Amino acid sequence: MTFYGRGFEWGAPVIQYDTNTGTKKVLAFLHPYYHEKYGFVNGGSYCFTLSRDGSTLFIVFNGAFDEVKDKDTFGNPCITVVHIPESERLE
Numbered sequence: 001m002t003f004y005g006r007g008f009e010w011g012a013p014v015i016q017y018d019t020n021t022g023t024k025k026v027l028a029f030l031h032p033y034y035h036e037k038y039g040f041v042n043g044g045s046y047c048f049t050l051s052r053d054g055s056t057l058f059i060v061f062n063g064a065f066d067e068v069k070d071k072d073t074f075g076n077p078c079i080t081v082v083h084i085p086e087s088e089r090l091e
Helices: 033-038
Strands: 013-017 024-029 041-050 056-064 076-083
Touching (some): 033 041
Antiparallel strands (some): 041 056
């Protein structure tokens, strides 16, 4: 069973991990929002980086512009920009 390319099945979550406490928190679910708004299905992520001030998360996804049932979601890379609320940033 393969999981890469199927991130939309979990809602393509953006998860914040606290390295001090080990707790996790979902900041956003990118699917189904991107599918409903743009017809894009978030598959797997290539990479991500956080801005120096912690305000912006940049994610490069591979995905597809169709409804995906039993096939991988590859072929259409995209850059996703997530603005992190000030209350969720490190001090």
